[in-house]
Amino acid sequence: MDDLEVSSPAVGELEATFNKAATHLQALTANLAQDKLLFFYARYKQACEGSCNTPKPGFFDFKGKLKWEAWKNLGDMKKDDAMREYVSAIADIDPDWELKVDVDGGSKTSWMRVSSFQPEKDDVREEDKNSFDWVKENNIHKIQSLDSNSIVERDENGMTLLHWAADRGHTEIAMCLLEKKINVNMQDAEGQTALHYAASCGHLNIIRVLLDHGADPTIQDSDGLRAEECVEDETVRSLFKAL
The missing domain is CATH 1.25.40.20 (Ankyrin repeat-containing domain)
Structure with missing residues:
Protein backbone atom coordinates (compact mmCIF):
# COMPACT_ATOMS: atom_id res chain seq x y z
CA MET A 1 0.00 0.00 0.00
CA ASP A 2 2.84 2.39 0.85
CA ASP A 3 4.46 1.72 -2.52
CA LEU A 4 1.22 2.61 -4.26
CA GLU A 5 0.98 5.86 -2.37
CA VAL A 6 4.55 6.81 -3.19
CA SER A 7 4.06 6.14 -6.90
CA SER A 8 0.84 8.14 -7.10
CA PRO A 9 1.20 11.43 -9.01
CA ALA A 10 1.35 14.69 -7.09
CA VAL A 11 -1.88 16.63 -6.88
CA GLY A 12 -0.79 19.19 -9.47
CA GLU A 13 0.33 16.49 -11.88
CA LEU A 14 -2.84 14.49 -11.34
CA GLU A 15 -5.04 17.50 -12.01
CA ALA A 16 -3.13 18.34 -15.19
CA THR A 17 -3.49 14.76 -16.44
CA PHE A 18 -7.18 14.77 -15.52
CA ASN A 19 -7.76 17.99 -17.48
CA LYS A 20 -6.00 16.50 -20.50
CA ALA A 21 -8.14 13.37 -20.21
CA ALA A 22 -11.31 15.48 -20.05
CA THR A 23 -10.23 17.25 -23.23
CA HIS A 24 -9.54 13.96 -25.00
CA LEU A 25 -12.96 12.60 -24.06
CA GLN A 26 -14.41 14.85 -26.78
CA ALA A 27 -12.85 12.55 -29.36
CA LEU A 28 -14.21 9.38 -27.78
CA THR A 29 -17.80 10.01 -26.76
CA ALA A 30 -19.45 9.19 -30.09
CA ASN A 31 -18.52 5.53 -29.59
CA LEU A 32 -19.23 5.25 -25.87
CA ALA A 33 -22.25 3.49 -24.38
CA GLN A 34 -24.63 5.26 -22.03
CA ASP A 35 -23.21 3.71 -18.85
CA LYS A 36 -19.69 4.81 -19.73
CA LEU A 37 -20.81 8.37 -20.45
CA LEU A 38 -22.49 8.44 -17.06
CA PHE A 39 -19.30 7.11 -15.47
CA PHE A 40 -17.26 9.99 -16.85
CA TYR A 41 -19.89 12.61 -16.09
CA ALA A 42 -20.18 11.60 -12.45
CA ARG A 43 -16.45 11.54 -11.83
CA TYR A 44 -15.91 14.86 -13.55
CA LYS A 45 -18.51 16.48 -11.32
CA GLN A 46 -17.08 14.78 -8.22
CA ALA A 47 -13.55 15.88 -9.12
CA CYS A 48 -14.55 19.48 -9.76
CA GLU A 49 -17.30 20.05 -7.20
CA GLY A 50 -17.11 17.25 -4.65
CA SER A 51 -20.15 15.28 -3.49
CA CYS A 52 -23.46 15.86 -5.25
CA ASN A 53 -24.89 19.11 -3.96
CA THR A 54 -27.93 19.69 -6.18
CA PRO A 55 -31.59 18.66 -5.78
CA LYS A 56 -32.81 15.61 -7.66
CA PRO A 57 -34.36 16.62 -11.01
CA GLY A 58 -38.07 16.24 -11.57
CA PHE A 59 -39.74 13.01 -12.63
CA PHE A 60 -39.96 13.92 -16.32
CA ASP A 61 -36.34 15.10 -16.60
CA PHE A 62 -35.04 11.74 -17.84
CA LYS A 63 -31.56 12.89 -18.78
CA GLY A 64 -31.16 15.02 -15.69
CA LYS A 65 -32.12 12.17 -13.35
CA LEU A 66 -29.59 9.80 -14.90
CA LYS A 67 -26.83 12.37 -14.52
CA TRP A 68 -27.83 13.25 -10.96
CA GLU A 69 -28.05 9.63 -9.83
CA ALA A 70 -24.66 8.75 -11.31
CA TRP A 71 -23.06 11.63 -9.42
CA LYS A 72 -25.02 11.03 -6.21
CA ASN A 73 -23.98 7.37 -6.15
CA LEU A 74 -20.33 8.36 -5.72
CA GLY A 75 -21.14 9.48 -2.19
CA ASP A 76 -18.15 11.03 -0.43
CA MET A 77 -15.53 9.86 -2.92
CA LYS A 78 -12.46 12.09 -2.69
CA LYS A 79 -11.82 14.45 -5.58
CA ASP A 80 -8.39 12.94 -6.25
CA ASP A 81 -9.86 9.43 -6.40
CA ALA A 82 -12.49 10.63 -8.89
CA MET A 83 -9.72 12.09 -11.06
CA ARG A 84 -7.71 8.86 -10.92
CA GLU A 85 -10.71 6.72 -11.88
CA TYR A 86 -11.53 9.12 -14.74
CA VAL A 87 -7.98 9.01 -16.12
CA SER A 88 -7.75 5.24 -15.68
CA ALA A 89 -10.99 4.74 -17.60
CA ILE A 90 -9.73 6.91 -20.46
CA ALA A 91 -6.57 4.79 -20.60
CA ASP A 92 -8.63 1.59 -20.69
CA ILE A 93 -10.52 2.88 -23.73
CA ASP A 94 -7.56 4.45 -25.51
CA PRO A 95 -4.17 3.30 -24.13
CA ASP A 96 -2.25 5.84 -26.26
CA TRP A 97 -4.51 8.77 -25.46
CA GLU A 98 -1.79 11.00 -23.98
CA LEU A 99 0.09 10.94 -27.28
CA LYS A 100 -2.98 12.32 -29.07
CA VAL A 101 -3.84 15.24 -26.82
CA ASP A 102 -3.13 18.81 -27.81
CA VAL A 103 -2.52 20.27 -24.36
CA ASP A 104 -3.47 23.80 -25.43
CA GLY A 105 -6.36 22.94 -27.71
CA GLY A 106 -9.81 21.47 -27.58
CA SER A 107 -12.71 22.24 -25.35
CA LYS A 108 -13.40 20.53 -22.07
CA THR A 109 -16.72 20.01 -20.36
CA SER A 110 -18.17 17.64 -17.81
CA TRP A 111 -21.26 17.01 -19.90
CA MET A 112 -21.09 15.89 -23.48
CA ARG A 113 -23.65 14.63 -25.91
CA VAL A 114 -26.60 14.87 -23.59
CA SER A 115 -28.86 13.16 -26.09
CA SER A 116 -26.80 10.00 -25.75
CA PHE A 117 -28.68 9.44 -22.50
CA GLN A 118 -31.71 7.93 -24.14
CA PRO A 119 -32.69 4.28 -24.48
CA GLU A 120 -30.33 2.72 -26.99
CA LYS A 121 -31.73 0.68 -29.82
CA ASP A 122 -30.24 -2.37 -31.45
CA ASP A 123 -27.98 -2.09 -34.47
CA VAL A 124 -29.94 -0.88 -37.46
CA ARG A 125 -29.54 -2.42 -40.89
CA GLU A 126 -28.40 0.01 -43.55
CA GLU A 127 -31.67 -0.23 -45.45
CA ASP A 128 -33.64 0.55 -42.27
Whole structure:
Protein backbone atom coordinates (compact mmCIF):
# COMPACT_ATOMS: atom_id res chain seq x y z
CA MET A 1 0.00 0.00 0.00
CA ASP A 2 2.84 2.39 0.85
CA ASP A 3 4.46 1.72 -2.52
CA LEU A 4 1.22 2.61 -4.26
CA GLU A 5 0.98 5.86 -2.37
CA VAL A 6 4.55 6.81 -3.19
CA SER A 7 4.06 6.14 -6.90
CA SER A 8 0.84 8.14 -7.10
CA PRO A 9 1.20 11.43 -9.01
CA ALA A 10 1.35 14.69 -7.09
CA VAL A 11 -1.88 16.63 -6.88
CA GLY A 12 -0.79 19.19 -9.47
CA GLU A 13 0.33 16.49 -11.88
CA LEU A 14 -2.84 14.49 -11.34
CA GLU A 15 -5.04 17.50 -12.01
CA ALA A 16 -3.13 18.34 -15.19
CA THR A 17 -3.49 14.76 -16.44
CA PHE A 18 -7.18 14.77 -15.52
CA ASN A 19 -7.76 17.99 -17.48
CA LYS A 20 -6.00 16.50 -20.50
CA ALA A 21 -8.14 13.37 -20.21
CA ALA A 22 -11.31 15.48 -20.05
CA THR A 23 -10.23 17.25 -23.23
CA HIS A 24 -9.54 13.96 -25.00
CA LEU A 25 -12.96 12.60 -24.06
CA GLN A 26 -14.41 14.85 -26.78
CA ALA A 27 -12.85 12.55 -29.36
CA LEU A 28 -14.21 9.38 -27.78
CA THR A 29 -17.80 10.01 -26.76
CA ALA A 30 -19.45 9.19 -30.09
CA ASN A 31 -18.52 5.53 -29.59
CA LEU A 32 -19.23 5.25 -25.87
CA ALA A 33 -22.25 3.49 -24.38
CA GLN A 34 -24.63 5.26 -22.03
CA ASP A 35 -23.21 3.71 -18.85
CA LYS A 36 -19.69 4.81 -19.73
CA LEU A 37 -20.81 8.37 -20.45
CA LEU A 38 -22.49 8.44 -17.06
CA PHE A 39 -19.30 7.11 -15.47
CA PHE A 40 -17.26 9.99 -16.85
CA TYR A 41 -19.89 12.61 -16.09
CA ALA A 42 -20.18 11.60 -12.45
CA ARG A 43 -16.45 11.54 -11.83
CA TYR A 44 -15.91 14.86 -13.55
CA LYS A 45 -18.51 16.48 -11.32
CA GLN A 46 -17.08 14.78 -8.22
CA ALA A 47 -13.55 15.88 -9.12
CA CYS A 48 -14.55 19.48 -9.76
CA GLU A 49 -17.30 20.05 -7.20
CA GLY A 50 -17.11 17.25 -4.65
CA SER A 51 -20.15 15.28 -3.49
CA CYS A 52 -23.46 15.86 -5.25
CA ASN A 53 -24.89 19.11 -3.96
CA THR A 54 -27.93 19.69 -6.18
CA PRO A 55 -31.59 18.66 -5.78
CA LYS A 56 -32.81 15.61 -7.66
CA PRO A 57 -34.36 16.62 -11.01
CA GLY A 58 -38.07 16.24 -11.57
CA PHE A 59 -39.74 13.01 -12.63
CA PHE A 60 -39.96 13.92 -16.32
CA ASP A 61 -36.34 15.10 -16.60
CA PHE A 62 -35.04 11.74 -17.84
CA LYS A 63 -31.56 12.89 -18.78
CA GLY A 64 -31.16 15.02 -15.69
CA LYS A 65 -32.12 12.17 -13.35
CA LEU A 66 -29.59 9.80 -14.90
CA LYS A 67 -26.83 12.37 -14.52
CA TRP A 68 -27.83 13.25 -10.96
CA GLU A 69 -28.05 9.63 -9.83
CA ALA A 70 -24.66 8.75 -11.31
CA TRP A 71 -23.06 11.63 -9.42
CA LYS A 72 -25.02 11.03 -6.21
CA ASN A 73 -23.98 7.37 -6.15
CA LEU A 74 -20.33 8.36 -5.72
CA GLY A 75 -21.14 9.48 -2.19
CA ASP A 76 -18.15 11.03 -0.43
CA MET A 77 -15.53 9.86 -2.92
CA LYS A 78 -12.46 12.09 -2.69
CA LYS A 79 -11.82 14.45 -5.58
CA ASP A 80 -8.39 12.94 -6.25
CA ASP A 81 -9.86 9.43 -6.40
CA ALA A 82 -12.49 10.63 -8.89
CA MET A 83 -9.72 12.09 -11.06
CA ARG A 84 -7.71 8.86 -10.92
CA GLU A 85 -10.71 6.72 -11.88
CA TYR A 86 -11.53 9.12 -14.74
CA VAL A 87 -7.98 9.01 -16.12
CA SER A 88 -7.75 5.24 -15.68
CA ALA A 89 -10.99 4.74 -17.60
CA ILE A 90 -9.73 6.91 -20.46
CA ALA A 91 -6.57 4.79 -20.60
CA ASP A 92 -8.63 1.59 -20.69
CA ILE A 93 -10.52 2.88 -23.73
CA ASP A 94 -7.56 4.45 -25.51
CA PRO A 95 -4.17 3.30 -24.13
CA ASP A 96 -2.25 5.84 -26.26
CA TRP A 97 -4.51 8.77 -25.46
CA GLU A 98 -1.79 11.00 -23.98
CA LEU A 99 0.09 10.94 -27.28
CA LYS A 100 -2.98 12.32 -29.07
CA VAL A 101 -3.84 15.24 -26.82
CA ASP A 102 -3.13 18.81 -27.81
CA VAL A 103 -2.52 20.27 -24.36
CA ASP A 104 -3.47 23.80 -25.43
CA GLY A 105 -6.36 22.94 -27.71
CA GLY A 106 -9.81 21.47 -27.58
CA SER A 107 -12.71 22.24 -25.35
CA LYS A 108 -13.40 20.53 -22.07
CA THR A 109 -16.72 20.01 -20.36
CA SER A 110 -18.17 17.64 -17.81
CA TRP A 111 -21.26 17.01 -19.90
CA MET A 112 -21.09 15.89 -23.48
CA ARG A 113 -23.65 14.63 -25.91
CA VAL A 114 -26.60 14.87 -23.59
CA SER A 115 -28.86 13.16 -26.09
CA SER A 116 -26.80 10.00 -25.75
CA PHE A 117 -28.68 9.44 -22.50
CA GLN A 118 -31.71 7.93 -24.14
CA PRO A 119 -32.69 4.28 -24.48
CA GLU A 120 -30.33 2.72 -26.99
CA LYS A 121 -31.73 0.68 -29.82
CA ASP A 122 -30.24 -2.37 -31.45
CA ASP A 123 -27.98 -2.09 -34.47
CA VAL A 124 -29.94 -0.88 -37.46
CA ARG A 125 -29.54 -2.42 -40.89
CA GLU A 126 -28.40 0.01 -43.55
CA GLU A 127 -31.67 -0.23 -45.45
CA ASP A 128 -33.64 0.55 -42.27
CA LYS A 129 -31.76 3.69 -41.28
CA ASN A 130 -33.55 7.01 -41.18
CA SER A 131 -32.50 10.64 -41.23
CA PHE A 132 -31.70 10.63 -37.50
CA ASP A 133 -29.35 7.69 -37.95
CA TRP A 134 -27.63 9.55 -40.77
CA VAL A 135 -27.07 12.62 -38.63
CA LYS A 136 -25.64 10.56 -35.78
CA GLU A 137 -23.28 8.88 -38.25
CA ASN A 138 -22.30 12.25 -39.75
CA ASN A 139 -23.46 11.07 -43.19
CA ILE A 140 -23.54 14.44 -44.96
CA HIS A 141 -24.38 12.93 -48.35
CA LYS A 142 -27.64 11.44 -47.08
CA ILE A 143 -28.59 14.67 -45.33
CA GLN A 144 -27.95 16.68 -48.49
CA SER A 145 -30.51 14.52 -50.29
CA LEU A 146 -33.34 15.20 -47.81
CA ASP A 147 -36.38 17.16 -48.93
CA SER A 148 -38.01 20.01 -47.01
CA ASN A 149 -40.52 17.69 -45.32
CA SER A 150 -37.87 15.34 -43.98
CA ILE A 151 -35.74 18.00 -42.30
CA VAL A 152 -38.55 19.05 -39.95
CA GLU A 153 -39.15 15.57 -38.52
CA ARG A 154 -38.86 15.03 -34.77
CA ASP A 155 -37.93 11.95 -32.76
CA GLU A 156 -39.76 10.57 -29.73
CA ASN A 157 -38.20 13.25 -27.51
CA GLY A 158 -39.10 16.13 -29.79
CA MET A 159 -35.53 16.49 -31.05
CA THR A 160 -34.97 17.63 -34.61
CA LEU A 161 -32.09 16.71 -36.89
CA LEU A 162 -30.50 20.02 -35.94
CA HIS A 163 -30.64 19.10 -32.24
CA TRP A 164 -28.76 15.90 -33.01
CA ALA A 165 -26.18 17.65 -35.20
CA ALA A 166 -25.58 20.18 -32.43
CA ASP A 167 -25.34 17.44 -29.84
CA ARG A 168 -22.81 15.39 -31.81
CA GLY A 169 -20.78 18.39 -32.99
CA HIS A 170 -21.39 17.75 -36.70
CA THR A 171 -20.85 21.26 -38.04
CA GLU A 172 -21.17 20.45 -41.74
CA ILE A 173 -24.51 18.73 -41.23
CA ALA A 174 -25.78 21.61 -39.11
CA MET A 175 -24.87 24.06 -41.87
CA CYS A 176 -26.55 21.86 -44.46
CA LEU A 177 -29.77 21.73 -42.45
CA LEU A 178 -29.72 25.48 -41.91
CA GLU A 179 -29.20 26.07 -45.62
CA LYS A 180 -32.29 23.93 -46.16
CA LYS A 181 -34.12 26.43 -43.91
CA ILE A 182 -34.68 24.30 -40.85
CA ASN A 183 -35.93 26.46 -37.97
CA VAL A 184 -32.86 27.14 -35.85
CA ASN A 185 -34.95 27.86 -32.75
CA MET A 186 -37.14 24.75 -32.66
CA GLN A 187 -37.45 23.32 -29.15
CA ASP A 188 -37.55 19.69 -28.04
CA ALA A 189 -39.89 18.17 -25.46
CA GLU A 190 -37.91 19.82 -22.67
CA GLY A 191 -37.92 23.21 -24.36
CA GLN A 192 -34.28 23.03 -25.39
CA THR A 193 -33.06 24.41 -28.69
CA ALA A 194 -30.09 23.19 -30.70
CA LEU A 195 -28.15 26.02 -29.07
CA HIS A 196 -28.82 24.49 -25.64
CA TYR A 197 -27.32 21.21 -26.85
CA ALA A 198 -24.28 22.79 -28.48
CA ALA A 199 -23.65 24.92 -25.39
CA SER A 200 -23.99 22.00 -23.01
CA CYS A 201 -21.62 19.87 -25.09
CA GLY A 202 -19.08 22.65 -25.56
CA HIS A 203 -19.14 22.62 -29.38
CA LEU A 204 -17.80 26.10 -30.19
CA ASN A 205 -18.05 25.80 -33.97
CA ILE A 206 -21.66 24.66 -33.80
CA ILE A 207 -22.52 27.49 -31.42
CA ARG A 208 -21.05 30.05 -33.82
CA VAL A 209 -22.90 28.55 -36.79
CA LEU A 210 -26.21 28.56 -34.92
CA LEU A 211 -25.78 32.14 -33.74
CA ASP A 212 -24.82 33.25 -37.25
CA HIS A 213 -28.09 31.74 -38.48
CA GLY A 214 -30.29 33.49 -35.95
CA ALA A 215 -30.27 31.21 -32.91
CA ASP A 216 -31.90 33.07 -30.02
CA PRO A 217 -29.75 32.80 -26.86
CA THR A 218 -32.58 34.18 -24.70
CA ILE A 219 -34.91 31.18 -25.22
CA GLN A 220 -35.50 29.29 -21.98
CA ASP A 221 -36.08 25.56 -21.62
CA SER A 222 -38.73 23.99 -19.37
CA ASP A 223 -36.48 24.60 -16.34
CA GLY A 224 -36.13 28.27 -17.19
CA LEU A 225 -32.53 27.90 -18.38
CA ARG A 226 -31.02 29.75 -21.33
CA ALA A 227 -28.34 28.05 -23.42
CA GLU A 228 -25.66 30.08 -21.66
CA GLU A 229 -26.75 28.61 -18.33
CA CYS A 230 -26.09 25.07 -19.59
CA VAL A 231 -22.42 25.87 -20.21
CA GLU A 232 -19.68 24.39 -18.02
CA ASP A 233 -16.64 25.16 -20.19
CA GLU A 234 -15.09 28.57 -19.56
CA THR A 235 -14.16 29.17 -23.21
CA VAL A 236 -17.75 28.58 -24.26
CA ARG A 237 -19.03 30.76 -21.44
CA SER A 238 -16.83 33.65 -22.60
CA LEU A 239 -18.35 33.37 -26.09
CA PHE A 240 -21.83 33.96 -24.68
CA LYS A 241 -20.63 36.80 -22.49
CA ALA A 242 -19.38 38.54 -25.62
CA LEU A 243 -22.86 38.56 -27.22
